[in-house]
Amino acid sequence: MDQTVSKDKSDLLRRMNPADFALLAPHLHNRFLDLKVLLETAGEPIRSVCFLESGIASVVARNRPGLDTEVGIIGREGMSGSALVMGADWAPNDCYIQMTSEAVCMDAAPFNDALQRSQTLRPFLLRYVHYLHIQTRSTALSNARAKLEDRLARWLLMCDDRTTGEQILITHEFLAIMLGVRRPGVTIGLQMLEGRGLIRSRRGEITIRDRDGLVSVADGFYGQAEADYGRLFE
Template structure:
């Protein structure tokens, strides 16, 4: 983002600390606030009905909520909530949309991020349809690892089942598979990444291409 756009955004940004499950966007409801992440992770979750849902995208320090606003809509298609405790910079929707109109460069820059996010989501759809659960889990852990400091992820099996669109017993087996190969250590409510290179191999080609596109379009995540 160019210095001029940072300057016009800054007076409207408010720092907040948001805990697990904090709702950021609600499906089919107007977006009220845009959040730029400085730490933590948000999950974009698609829901067919109450008992059928799955994560379709994640947002960390590389990104923001409110993609629909950048594209000219006012409503979110999916739910979005905090997956790992986050520090964010928030801006109300009225100020944000006004700045999008005021700046000739802000919307084009943010559209590059939105394009990347759609690439991420499209790969998630492909991978969820074609790869094994342990491959998908490896990719998901790598993506989260890109967005947090250190190697520890605070996450329950129940939450992982939503993130991966899988039943809890299957998630447990996938975690045991990765742990048995020395790639992670899984404790109650926590996963520790031990072998990142091994996880990349386990991801079976599903990790890396959207990340490379982010670097091309926006810059490196870290």
Template sequence: MTNPENDSYRNQLLRRLDPGDLGLLQPHLELCDLEPKTTLEKADSEIETVYFLEDGIASVVATASGKEAEVGLVGFEGMTGAALVMGADYAAHQCYVQSAGSAFRMGTEPFKEALANSPTLRLFLLRYVHYFHIQTSYTALINAKSNLEERLARWLLMCDDRVHGERLAITHEFLAVMLGARRPGVTVGLQVLEGRGFIYSRRGEVHIRDRSGLAACANGTYGKPEADYVRLVGL
């Protein structure tokens, strides 16, 4: 449930904070634009800034031996800097902007100070961190066991949850990185989904035409983490 004092925010965490906890963060929150490919966190580096996304999408990307794949998505439902909530001060993976948007940002030190001064703030944000771990664990399972069309359908649904309208600005090259797949396979996967009438794809963007069809195509890979978010954080 949101509080009237929080209604000026679109970010679902800020909207649901206890007014006292929001008061600890609010003096340090600064609205900023997020341009595509902007780095929000560097792998194995100290976290300098926390971002509460208002719109747009950030991707958490793991890298090993020159290979990379997306392991998590963050939109207006969440935040970066989750490691700080758990007492760490560095990021395990890279996080960068996938789709342009905006966010409220604040420095690490005032954020850690707020956590230290309010046990209720940490407890609430830990619920989001738990959801994010559920999301990433499902991504690992699905990337290992599901076919490309199912993975692609799930990913498009997750992005659609986090953007305004039905248009996703995305290239085949970027999709290949996000799914840990080869670009030709992604192209074929998009053609299959388009042939079934679920999407319309053209250079640099994808339009969602049939969410229910995409959900059926995802074959059970979409929905469980989303339901856990509602249970842990709220609608």
């Protein structure tokens, strides 16, 4: 194990049973994950597991090139490779870095071995998998029923939960994929939020000015999944 590896920055590792962390620790190593680094590719074997310490990874469903949308967000509260926890060895979706991240990672083989050796590790991580399902449910409901500015407010709040400071570094191209809309729609949505004094939008950068205002605009589509994460890991 890299001697500088710590569990303090990852919510999952920090909450983990010390005995279970000890099973993983010899195989963990630090990684810096740059923008667009692929952690998983749909339909292909999962080769590693990463516990994020900062930044954001997007779980993206794709029908064909150019027809894709985000179905989940992973930050310091979570991990990539969660399908391994459920006994699958391949990824159902793409997962790539949306905001540069630090993480502690390990290969899939020793991770699977730890799942077999421990009676508590898999049940603990299944709580996180359950949370991902709740988050995906909220995303589906938001995509089907919420207005664009509501969805954008929810997404910005989710990013704010997982980053430090008030600035979110993101391009309109990424936002369009995340929200499943065209880039002009992203521009209109940002202009609406900025006109209400909730954000400041610059090229490749969004600054949150009024978080409570964004919560109001999200109109109930933000908050339930976040509360459920707290319930699962309290």
